[in-house]
Amino acid sequence: MRLILLLLGHLWSLPNTVIGLFFGLGGRLSWDRENRVFLIDGGWVAASFGRRYFSGMCIGDVVICSQKLSDNIYRHELVHALQGRLLGPLYLPLTLLGYAWGYIVFPKNGHDASPLEVWADRASGNAASNAYLNNRI
Template identity: 30%
Template sequence: MLGAIWTAPNTLIGLLAGLTAVPFGARPRWRGGDLALVFHGYPLGPGGAMTLGNVILHTGHDLDVRVCTYAHRAGRAREAEVRLCDHERAHVLQYMALGPLFLPLYLLCGGISARNPFERAADRYALTGRGWWPWAQEKSG
């Protein structure tokens, strides 16, 4: 509960973005397991999903799809595909821990990139179910 309050400013931005897209086809659905309101069919962007607090803006219609990790897509590692909902849930948890600090830290760490520890942690969490904290010790091997 405290995490949701702490990240409320980010969630408000996500709600505004999601509600603005409803007339253009976005449809909200609560996903309790992901701790987020998901706007499916979000009509903007290159595809995939973006998390803002406890809101996920998703261009598709099913968040349970399998996707490549950032490292795999960048050619930095060969990894199994992950479920998009698991990756985005990691971002929700990161937002709940960091609150309004999340967006500036995420951008300072490189934004949408395989080098960004936030994205690596979200992929790690989606692969293993653990390790969503961006500065958790990464195990090699």
């Protein structure tokens, strides 16, 4: 049953994964067997953001990074992979809406105020590094 749910999650997130693979074009592709995600080191999106503003992002079952990710950031990105499996094609629109909402409620750092980012930070044990959560305490 667990395998069926996992396969359904991957299938439900497939449109996001295709977009993630496109965003990682030009990077070095590998497979994280334990977490069942593609890892792409580099690529055109990572290069366009540069190392200063970008360490990693997850679209579908694809984690794209511009450098080796710390364990904390990698766990955070894996929560986004889970979100993609749960939300399927709704993941990307909800992510964009979440960022818009985040900048409305917390203009200093709308990224951290996005509901999906708050979820990922809490679930990955990174809530202490979330500017929005720290500002509310």
